Amino acid sequence: MTTKNTRSDTYCGDHEVSIVDLSAFTANGDAESKRRAAIDLREKLKVNGCIGIVGHGVSQKMITEAFAVAKEFFDMPMEEKMKAPHPDAPVPHRGYSRPDDKNHVAAKTAKEMTSEAKKEMYSKTKDFKEAFDLGSEENRDEPNTWLPKGVYDGFREFTLKFYWELNKTSLAILDALIISLDLTDEEADRVRALHPGHDHQLRLLHYPPVARVEAADKLVTRMGAHTDWSTFTLLFQDTNGGLMYMDRATDTFVDAAPIDNVVYMNIGDMFERISNGIYPSALHQVVIHKPQKSRYSIPYFMCSLGDGVIEPQPSLVKRMGFQKYDPVTTMEYSTSAFQTVRDASEVLSTD
Ligand SMILES: O=C(O)CCC(=O)C(=O)O
Numbered sequence: 222m223t224t225k226n227t228r229s230d231t232y233c234g235d236h237e238v239s240i241v242d243l244s245a246f247t248a249n250g251d252a253e254s255k256r257r258a259a260i261d262l263r264e265k266l267k268v269n270g271c272i273g274i275v276g277h278g279v280s281q282k283m284i285t286e287a288f289a290v291a292k293e294f295f296d297m298p299m300e301e302k303m304k305a306p307h308p309d310a311p312v313p314h315r316g317y318s319r320p321d322d323k324n325h326v327a328a329k330t331a332k333e334m335t336s337e338a339k340k341e342m343y344s345k346t347k348d349f350k351e352a353f354d355l356g357s358e359e360n361r362d363e364p365n366t367w368l369p370k371g372v373y374d375g376f377r378e379f380t381l382k383f384y385w386e387l388n389k390t391s392l393a394i395l396d397a398l399i400i401s402l403d404l405t406d407e408e409a410d411r412v413r414a415l416h417p418g419h420d421h422q423l424r425l426l427h428y429p430p431v432a433r434v435e436a437a438d439k440l441v442t443r444m445g446a447h448t449d450w451s452t453f454t455l456l457f458q459d460t461n462g463g464l465m466y467m468d469r470a471t472d473t474f475v476d477a478a479p480i481d482n483v484v485y486m487n488i489g490d491m492f493e494r495i496s497n498g499i500y501p502s503a504l505h506q507v508v509i510h511k512p513q514k515s516r517y518s519i520p521y522f523m524c525s526l527g528d529g530v531i532e533p534q535p536s537l538v539k540r541m542g543f544q545k546y547d548p549v550t551t552m553e554y555s556t557s558a559f560q561t562v563r564d565a566s567e568v569l570s571t572d
Pocket residue numbers: 424426444449456457458464505506507518519520
């Protein structure tokens with residue numbers, strides 16, 4: 222369902238990612254406007270598990286500042302960035318990862334590794350990106366890694382402020398998801414309680430320019446196809462493009478083109494399970510549209526409590542007549558997904 226004169230009418234095509242206006246949820250709309258937005262959300266999100274959001278409630282000023290901060294960080298000399306190094310292990314997923322960091326392989330998840338053709342493709346390509354990851358200061362399992370005092374002062378303060386600003390928007394989106402699935406009050410409370418705010422991850426990404434020959438020979442990609450392990454992910458990107466989502470009907474990737482005031486959102490593996498598969502976890506990748514240009518993006522992964530039990534909501538199971546997934550804790554899921562990725566990448570590297 223679309224409402225008149227919204228961006229939805231323009232962008233809800235077969236070959237583009239549909240746009241949904243969520244201002245009813247981010248700007249305190251009345252119950253009727255929330256209901257209408259939730260119906261629109263459901264109709265579009267169930268197709269491929271991804272949408273573009275207008276009315277997301279994050280100020281353009283803050284988004285612009287976030288990209289400026291990311292650029293200033295990545296512009297620093299390597300030895301300065303390496304003063305906040307990502308540990309030589311997948312967890313805690315915090316700090317700076319250089320372009321040749323072996324943990325970048327974590328982008329490649331279990332699902333796409335099942336196809337021989339894709340396995341073959343991944344054995345030839347490698348991701349080319351650098352990243353800085355951070356989370357809540359109160360996350361005890363994954364403490365942050367910060368630059369020492371005197372190196373880019375202000376970075377920590379701004380990125381944490383942005384983290385909590387995005388938490389507000391994410392909670393509004395979670396409400397929209399809850400209403401869109403018509404969950405009971407009890408289920409809604411349970412799903413909200415799984416997301417107290419300290420388990421999300423904010424990631425600054427820089428994809429450096431790629432040598433023409435590598436781009437032409439497809440030896441390098443910006444980010445291989447994967448699904449996220451999050452509940453859902455918000456994706457901010459610069460104007461260079463490259464983000465693509467899988468259109469399940471045609472089995473082809475479609476552009477999530479940069480559009481003013483649009484933030485892309487995709488369902489992650491956790492909400493696919495919570496929704497009993499109604500909303501699919503979106504397969505996505507970043508391809509090299511403009512090899513000679515740097516690309517910056519800022520994903521925000523809304524994640525659930527490590528020991529929180531993720532399971533299809535009973536009212537959905539009842540309505541659908543089957544339960545698609547067994548319960549699993551967030552931690553169990555990510556540990557096993559990571560192991561699958563590691564096994565697959567070991568197979569690939571010995572091929
Ligand atoms: O850079 C992007 O636009 C996508 C990043 C992404 O998918 C991820 O970090 O999981």
